[in-house]
Amino acid sequence: MEINILSFGKIAEIMTITSLKTDEPMDTDGLKLQLEESYPALKTIKYKLALNKQIVQQNRKLLSGDVVAIMPPFSGG
Amino acid sequence: MSERYNRQVILNGFGLSGQQKLAKAKVLVIGVGGLGCPALQYLAGAGIGTLGFIDGDRVSISNLHRQLLFKTSEVGRLKVELAAISLSALNPEIIFKPYPYFINQANILDILRDYDLVIDGTDNFNARYLINDACVLLKKPLVFAAVSGFEGQLAVFNVPDVNGISTNYRDVFPIPPEKGEILNCAENGVIGVLPGIFGTMQAAEAIKVLSGIGRPLVNKLLNYNLLAQSVYEIELSPGPAGSYVRAKDENSFLSLRFENLTADNAGVVEIDFEELQIIKAKGNCLLVDVREVYESPKLSSGEYRQFPMSEIEKLMKENLLEKNIVCICQHGIRSLGAGEQLCEKYGITKNIYSLKGGIARWKQFFTSRL
Numbered sequence: 001m002e003i004n005i006l007s008f009g010k011i012a013e014i015m016t017i018t019s020l021k022t023d024e025p026m027d028t029d030g031l032k033l034q035l036e037e038s039y040p041a042l043k044t045i046k047y048k049l050a051l052n053k054q055i056v057q058q059n060r061k062l063l064s065g066d067v068v069a070i071m072p073p074f075s076g077g
Numbered sequence: 078m079s080e081r082y083n084r085q086v087i088l089n090g091f092g093l094s095g096q097q098k099l100a101k102a103k104v105l106v107i108g109v110g111g112l113g114c115p116a117l118q119y120l121a122g123a124g125i126g127t128l129g130f131i132d133g134d135r136v137s138i139s140n141l142h143r144q145l146l147f148k149t150s151e152v153g154r155l156k157v158e159l160a161a162i163s164l165s166a167l168n169p170e171i172i173f174k175p176y177p178y179f180i181n182q183a184n185i186l187d188i189l190r191d192y193d194l195v196i197d198g199t200d201n202f203n204a205r206y207l208i209n210d211a212c213v214l215l216k217k218p219l220v221f222a223a224v225s226g227f228e229g230q231l232a233v234f235n236v237p238d239v240n241g242i243s244t245n246y247r248d249v250f251p252i253p254p255e256k257g258e259i260l261n262c263a264e265n266g267v268i269g270v271l272p273g274i275f276g277t278m279q280a281a282e283a284i285k286v287l288s289g290i291g292r293p294l295v296n297k298l299l300n301y302n303l304l305a306q307s308v309y310e311i312e313l314s315p316g317p318a319g320s321y322v323r324a325k326d327e328n329s330f331l332s333l334r335f336e337n338l339t340a341d342n343a344g345v346v347e348i349d350f351e352e353l354q355i356i357k358a359k360g361n362c363l364l365v366d367v368r369e370v371y372e373s374p375k376l377s378s379g380e381y382r383q384f385p386m387s388e389i390e391k392l393m394k395e396n397l398l399e400k401n402i403v404c405i406c407q408h409g410i411r412s413l414g415a416g417e418q419l420c421e422k423y424g425i426t427k428n429i430y431s432l433k434g435g436i437a438r439w440k441q442f443f444t445s446r447l
Contacts, residue, residue, distance in 0.1 A: 006309065008300055009228050010265075046254050050311040055249065055298070057316050069311060071300065073250040074223035074230055076267055077112040077200040077275075 001064030008071045015039045029059045095288035102287045103127040105192040109156040111143040111272030113198030119280035121164040131176035143269035185211045194218045209246040222275040229275045231299040244313040251321040345416035347433040363399035367415045386411045409435035
């Protein structure tokens with residue numbers, strides 16, 4: 001299956017991928033682990049996921065074609 | 078009703094009743110910077126009855142590409158003073174309340190209590206979490222916006238939806254980032270028009286919430302990318318129980334700890350004379366004497382440049398090439414101020430130092446060794 005990935009702010013600089021292919025079943029916790037393994041800099045910042053435009057507050061199962069947004073906080077003004 | 082508001086009073090769905098709601102409303106804008114300036118201009122124009130604004134900062138030259146309430150000739154002056162003059166000239170029919178200091182844990186609740194809605198226009202996480210938590214405690218609608226680079230986020234917090242559910246900043250980011258984890262505008266840069274767009278959108282959301290028109294961004298977080306001119310809106314829901322501590326009452330709010338509320342940029346590092354020698358020895362270093370030309374002792378020799386504090390704009394206009402900049406003055410106070418301005422200009426691209434105690438403390442070294 002293929003998960004689409006949208007990165008924002010500093011995270012878009014850390015990881016440039018826009019999708020992730022996997023044969024294993026995947027959930028949002030698993031996706032986080034996999035991304036943090038591939039992009040260790042992700043581990044050093046706080047971020048939040050949204051699955052299909054809904055904020056992820058607990059682990060959610062992923063299906064092929066899902067869109068996961070990865071957002072860091074911004075402080076500037 | 079004043080002719081001034083005619084173009085919005087004749088709007089279908091807004092009308093006289095919408096205008097009357099704005100006239101009764103009290104809005105507090107925290108931070109008179111990139112977000113606060115445009116928000117204040119549109120809220121003043123729209124006829125918000127009472128408009129408070131709080132900021133202890135003064136105008137610096139690097140503010141002017143995005144903070145269009147201020148003029149080049151006003152560099153160094155208090156932002157709230159200038160805003161009060163400009164906004165009351167724009168609309169003398171409403172009440173303005175300038176607060177010439179920064180919010181902190183001790184003063185925020187008393188200030189917020191008087192207002193119906195709060196706009197967060199600050200530039201650092203300490204202030205943002207403090208404002209959020211205070212608004213949660215007092216159940217004040219909070220229009221949040223934050224920008225970085227070419228992107229921004231916008232949301233309306235603490236306003237219940239039709240099901241009575243409301244969310245706040247901690248439902249999105251429960252724990253504040255560590256210092257330096259996420260860069261602010263001074264470090265990461267921001268294109269001037271971006272906070273202009275977001276401050277204006279904050280004013281728009283405030284007007285919607287107060288007048289009851291349209292669909293404010295309740296339980297939604299809007300992400301905007303200026304380069305792509307794209308918007309990505311996500312739906313928010315409350316975080317799981319225990320993901321953050323919510324102050325139950327004023328006492329527990331006051332006992333929660335917040336750090337000081339000045340901008341969380343990389344900051345000036347204060348050094349002693351020995352550290353100065355080490356930094357100089359490493360090279361790629363410039364000494365900046367910010368004393369006035371008539372002050373003594375004169376530095377005897379060496380690669381320093383003089384930029385008197387009275388003409389600090391000259392230093393700010395100069396494009397310094399060295400990576401390490403050490404500011405010095407007589408007692409280490411003006412040099413700290415100059416260093417802070419340099420930090421704002423260069424962010425983490427340079428190391429900015431200030432000699433603690435200044436030339437007065439290290440006099441014997443200066444006359445012989447520099």
